[in-house]
Amino acid sequence: MDARESRALLTARKLLVEKACAIELRIRGILRSFGLKVGKVGRIGFEARVAELTAGHVVLRERVHSLLDARSALRGGVAKLDRRLRTIDREDDVCRRFMTVPGVGAVTALTVRTAIDDPSRFRSSKLVGAHFGLTPRRYQSGETDISRSISRAGDASARAALFDAANVMLSRVKRWSALKAWAVRVAKRRGGGRARVALARKLGVILHRMWIDGTDFDYGKQPA
Secondary structure (H helix, E strand, O other): OHHHHHHHHHHHHHHHHHHHHHHHHHHHHHHHHOOOOOOOOOOOOHHHHHHHHOOOOHHHHHHHHHHHHHHHHHHHHHHHHHHHHHHHHHHOHHHHHHOOOOOOOHHHHHHHHHHHOOHHHOOOOOHHHHHOOOOEEEEEEOOEEEEEEEOOOOOHHHHHHHHHHHHHHHHOOOOOOHHHHHHHHHHHHHOHHHHHHHHHHHHHHHHHHHHHHOOOOOOOOOOO
16 A cells, blocks of 8 residues: 555656646747747746746737746646655665665655565566566567567556666766666667666666665776
């Protein structure tokens, strides 16, 4: 029941974020039709930028500000759910342990924790990657044996969360670890896309093993 309640929280947060982003894109589209370009602005500076662009258009400002009010209400709901989510993570030993992994934040930790739910369901940590659809599909018929893209089976939200964590580790995390060094080597051989998928799969395996062993993330030796 705890896992279901947490999943409901994550689902509600995802819905509010999607609707807020949809409104922002619609506002950008409306302004662009008038020759007004919002450009690259952060979530906080978005409303001020829109107000600046619509300052000389009374009717346009009225229409767009109605959308901004809806966006503000949605963002307020997201902030409220984020506070509840962080409270859950602080009180949960497993989530705190997961967040010692670079790139794994509060949302990813709780998503993976609720997706696995009971770590004893997996007789081996290596099965977690396949459970979340992060292993290649295989087509076998007679002498034909073709390896295709990932299966995308299982929990889509957990798969997306692990992929986001892998992307953050490779592109934003500055501190090196043995895991990141391995992913960088894969990226040089196979490309960034495959490296992110491989790293996401390995993150799922590592998080499950950390849960079983009760250990924090090990950065390993400093790479050369």
